[in-house]
Amino acid sequence: MIKFWNKRLKLGLLTENIELEDEIKELEKEIKDRVKKSFAGSLAIRMVDSGSCNACEAECNALSNPYYNLERLGIYFVASPRHADVMLLSGLMSFNMTPHVKDAYLQIPEPKWVITLGDCPAMQAPFDKTYAINAPANNYLKITHHISGCPPTPLEIMRGFLEFLRKI
Ligand code: SF4
Secondary structure (H helix, E strand, O other): OOOHHHHHHOOOOOOOOOOHHHHHHHHHHHHHHHHHHHHHEEEEEEEOOOOOOOOOHHHHHOOOOOOOOOOHEEEEEEHHHHHEEEEEEEOOOOOOHHHHHHHHHHHHHHOOEEEEEEEEHHHHOOOHHOOEEOOOOOHOOOOOEEEOOOOHHHHHHHHHHHHHHHHO
């Protein structure tokens, strides 16, 4: 026991003290200010997967971890389109998902916006040649902003949200 405590005292604190990168700090400040100004401090996002490989969703999941912690800035992912301000659309617009995407869009109350996430929703060739894909998504929805990448990193998604907030 004495040996254990001697070692602990000698080594000190070993847990990491994660410092947020400077860019993230700046992004956070502006996002928070703009969400407060344009959405009364609370921006609700309904994510809709129209046929993705799930990597874009995995990157979005990271936005909820303690490092990025998007909820602290007033941006929330919600389960129902009826509670949403924005639809975040990922994946290729598959034939089978197209009516569900349109339906989810109709359920979002006005005013509403669509952000496309990842390269899939913006791609046309070669998917416009197959019956299974209705590419690109902007043939079916009015897209306000596109976040490119395959998949975009959490930082790129945050930058994309800020560009969207600057636009509206
Ligand atoms: S953009 Fe890339 S990562 Fe995102 S759903 Fe498409 S293939 Fe997957």
